[in-house]
Amino acid sequence: MSGHLVSSFLEMMSAERGAAANTIEAYRRDLTHYADFVAHKGKTLLTADRDTVTAWLEDLDNEGLSASSTARHLSAVRQFHKFLCADSLRSDDPTRIVASPKARRALPKILSVAEVDRLLTLAEAEANADADPAKQMAAQRLYVLLELLYASGLRVSELVGLKRAAVMREGAFLTVTGKGNKDRVVPVNDRARDAVRHWVAKLEPGPYLFPAKGEDGHLSRQVFARDLKGLAGRAGISSSRVAPHVLRHAFASHLLSGGADLRVVQMLLGHADISTTQIYTHVLDEKLRSLVESHHPLAEG
Numbered sequence: 001m002s003g004h005l006v007s008s009f010l011e012m013m014s015a016e017r018g019a020a021a022n023t024i025e026a027y028r029r030d031l032t033h034y035a036d037f038v039a040h041k042g043k044t045l046l047t048a049d050r051d052t053v054t055a056w057l058e059d060l061d062n063e064g065l066s067a068s069s070t071a072r073h074l075s076a077v078r079q080f081h082k083f084l085c086a087d088s089l090r091s092d093d094p095t096r097i098v099a100s101p102k103a104r105r106a107l108p109k110i111l112s113v114a115e116v117d118r119l120l121t122l123a124e125a126e127a128n129a130d131a132d133p134a135k136q137m138a139a140q141r142l143y144v145l146l147e148l149l150y151a152s153g154l155r156v157s158e159l160v161g162l163k164r165a166a167v168m169r170e171g172a173f174l175t176v177t178g179k180g181n182k183d184r185v186v187p188v189n190d191r192a193r194d195a196v197r198h199w200v201a202k203l204e205p206g207p208y209l210f211p212a213k214g215e216d217g218h219l220s221r222q223v224f225a226r227d228l229k230g231l232a233g234r235a236g237i238s239s240s241r242v243a244p245h246v247l248r249h250a251f252a253s254h255l256l257s258g259g260a261d262l263r264v265v266q267m268l269l270g271h272a273d274i275s276t277t278q279i280y281t282h283v284l285d286e287k288l289r290s291l292v293e294s295h296h297p298l299a300e301g
Helices: 001-015 021-040 052-064 065-085 113-128 135-153 158-160 190-203 221-234 242-258 262-269 274-295
Strands: 173-177 183-188
Touching: 001 021, 001 065, 001 158, 021 052, 021 065, 021 221, 052 158, 052 190, 065 135, 065 183, 113 274, 135 158, 135 173, 135 221, 135 242, 173 221, 183 262, 221 242, 242 262, 242 274
Parallel strands: none
Antiparallel strands: 173 183
């Protein structure tokens, strides 16, 4: 039922409003995510209420979406519910009095190098522990995902959707298709490369590096986020502080604190504009301050 309603809305957007193919596909992704959440809450697209919409927005926030991305998702859902009302499929619009998320200028959540090391160490230990085959494969998959994410700084959608063909030159590089269908080549460190090699050797033939049963054919972002939070709890780190995007932030921040150039980090993250990368300049500011304090001739000590 939900698929039929979404398809009807998309047909209207295409036929009556002339929406571009990329726009239609973006709406499809956003509305499919929303419909799945609504179904998980025991509702349908015709019975979802304001509390359901609010809970969905909170879920997007927990996934680490920016305020602008969340606002885009909400815009798609608003238009969808207006469509349902216009076609007399619903008499009310549960998004009508839901406020759009405000952009926040808070610094990204960061894990320390030691905390990331704890996650990786535990993930590796669990991957190598004796367990039933299904449990061991899940543990090994989580370890490879974590190594790759911290080694490359990929967006979570880029990571879970990686194709085996993306692994280049014996695993030393990844070719990644990011936002706007722009390709970039990302180097991979030895640990991640070795982890990927061992993982690929265990897989059945198929196109994806992290295959899964389902429409997409690969692991979902939600399953990875859930597994990562579980790992964090077992490592003694608050699960509220850990999500895939937090590892991406850690990758960027730790590179900058180690002396990497901001332009290089921009390229690795796949940011089209360096102003997006500049959310990490607080790391550089802190480093400059400590340099001045330790090396200035009038510094104490």
